[in-house]
Amino acid sequence: MKKLFAVLGLLAALAAGSFAQEEASQAEQYYSQGKFSAALNLYEDELKNAPNNPYVYYNIGNCYFKMGSMGLAVANYYRAFRLAPRDGDIRHNLNLAMESAGEHLVPGGMPEVLHKLFFLLSYNELKGLAMLCLGAFSLLLCIWIINRRFGKTVWALLAALIICGGWLYLRRGQEMQVLAVVASPTAELRSGPGTNFPASANLTHGHLVILKDSRNHWEEVIVKSQGIQGWIKSESLEKI
Secondary structure (H helix, E strand, O other), X not given: OHHHHHHHHHHHHHHHHHHHHHHHHHHHHHHHOOOHHHHHHHHHHHHHHOOOOHHHHHHHHHHHHHHOOHHHHHHHHHHHHHHOOOOHHHHHHHHHHHHOOOOOOOOOOOOHHHHHHXXXXXXXXXXXXXXXXXXXXXXXXXXXXXXXXXXXXXXHHHHHHHHHHHHHHHHHHHHHOOEEEEOOOEEEEEOOOOOOOOEEEEEEOOOEEEEEEEEOOEEEEEEOOOXXXXXXXXXXXXXX
């Protein structure tokens, strides 16, 4: 009986995988035909089965980009970038979508090569590397204490651990920021959480903001590219 259930489970998994491939193929066909809304629906269905697949987010971002929804395109490209920061296509399209709103992926004054190095690994990859360095260092340190072997390797691992730890600390600061994108065509930045407060700026879709507080369907934000702070209606934002 157990073997029967195992076979049935395997067949169900194969059928689900085949169905997902058919959906992906159909979505690509819709996209190539310019039916971006139909392709988007299929990609969003695919996302339910693969919530951590950067290339599904990338394809969703492409659909929104073609449909002119730059804010939602930036949000999905950014989700893809967090999962696969080394992918050149994801990086290029994210930067292209951000530039349409006057934003830039690489902060002003930072060399692009340094930005690429900083995001060479995803956050989870970096955590894994740091844990690996810590485990190897601890093991060899014990060996060195007992019989004084692998001394140079211990020092090399200590240096690697310090570098990875500092890198992880800086990246954690980035990861802890709650980001959102202006998704509506325009959004007013006000001095307080309500329309009775004066507007200090108008932001177009695609602007990246840091969320600081929430109150009565309003979000307190910092506009990353301009360093200005204010309140925007929650409905105008897409959280990343």
